[in-house]
Amino acid sequence: MSDNKIRSTPSKNNLRKPVVLMSMGAQERKGHDYQVMTHKYIQPLVEFSGCVPVLVPTCCGIEDLEQYLDMADGVYLTGAGSNIDPALYGQENETPNKGQDRDRDLFDLPLIRAAIARGLPIFGICRGMQEINVALGGDIYQKVYAEPGFNDHRENPDDPVEVQYAASHSVRPVAGSWFAELMGKDEIQVNSLHGQAIRNLGKGLEVLATAEDGLIEAIHAPSLSPFLFAVQWHPEWQAAKNPDSVKIFQAFGDACHRRVASRSSRQAA
Numbered sequence: 001m002s003d004n005k006i007r008s009t010p011s012k013n014n015l016r017k018p019v020v021l022m023s024m025g026a027q028e029r030k031g032h033d034y035q036v037m038t039h040k041y042i043q044p045l046v047e048f049s050g051c052v053p054v055l056v057p058t059c060c061g062i063e064d065l066e067q068y069l070d071m072a073d074g075v076y077l078t079g080a081g082s083n084i085d086p087a088l089y090g091q092e093n094e095t096p097n098k099g100q101d102r103d104r105d106l107f108d109l110p111l112i113r114a115a116i117a118r119g120l121p122i123f124g125i126c127r128g129m130q131e132i133n134v135a136l137g138g139d140i141y142q143k144v145y146a147e148p149g150f151n152d153h154r155e156n157p158d159d160p161v162e163v164q165y166a167a168s169h170s171v172r173p174v175a176g177s178w179f180a181e182l183m184g185k186d187e188i189q190v191n192s193l194h195g196q197a198i199r200n201l202g203k204g205l206e207v208l209a210t211a212e213d214g215l216i217e218a219i220h221a222p223s224l225s226p227f228l229f230a231v232q233w234h235p236e237w238q239a240a241k242n243p244d245s246v247k248i249f250q251a252f253g254d255a256c257h258r259r260v261a262s263r264s265s266r267q268a269a
């Protein structure tokens with residue numbers, strides 16, 4: 001087994017580390033209901049963003065949402081195999097055989113809107129990017145693989161996990177964007193493990209990168225938030241071995257550290 005130990009990074013400028021909310025997902029095992037978070041999402045947030053993760057159960061409703069946000073300096077919405085309930089973006093369910101996670105849907109959508117209202121940095125991956133889009137009134141291709149003109153962006157679940165998460169297509173950052181500057185190149189290679197994707201963008205969202213077939217692969221919202229960034233691929237996968245992924249997590253971490261610094265200076269004033 002590879003060294004999976006998470007190595008924490010020291011805090012910056014003698015300020016406390018940012019606290020980042022990570023909403024968990026539902027899983028049922030042997031007749032028991034679990035709330036889960038995959039290790040691979042936690043590791044780069046600690047090691048490269050330099051943040052402190054707070055894992056939030058999504059099975060308890062949104063009564064304590066504001067209290068969670070009061071303690072947060074950022075929100076990190078991870079991927080998950082479940083599909084967002086299409087009723088939340090006005091469609092009938094075209095994938096009845098795919099699992100859903102209504103509790104996570106009904107927690108994350110208000111979480112996203114409230115975090116934007118507070119100006120909290122937000123980073124989304126895969127399902128997390130789709131949640132951001134739906135939270136802002138956008139909708140989803142439920143079966144990208146069945147849409148004319150798009151490639152099949154799914155992984156083969158029978159492949160070894162290293163193959164499932166291997167680079168499988170290129171993505172082009174929008175020329176002249178902050179993301180293109182961050183990546184320092186016109187094209188990056190990314191993995192791909194999704195059957196759904198953004199169709200119509202939600203209010204205030206803008207495209208930040210696209211796949212070869214034109215599918216939206218990254219978004220931001222400069223008119224809504226100082227840092228709202230989401231990607232369809234999985235930069236968390238073995239992030240330490242991928243300089244592009246490290247840069248992405250460092251950018252999110254920097255935004256959260258700026259949040260801490262501004263709160264600290266406001267408290268000092």
Ligand SMILES: N[C@@H](CCC(=O)NCCCC(=O)O)C(=O)O
Nearest residue numbers: 079080081082126127194195196
């Ligand atoms: N169900 C959606 C989102 C897919 C997604 O987040 N996949 C990640 C799966 C496992 C992991 O957490 O890495 C879709 O199919 O588009």
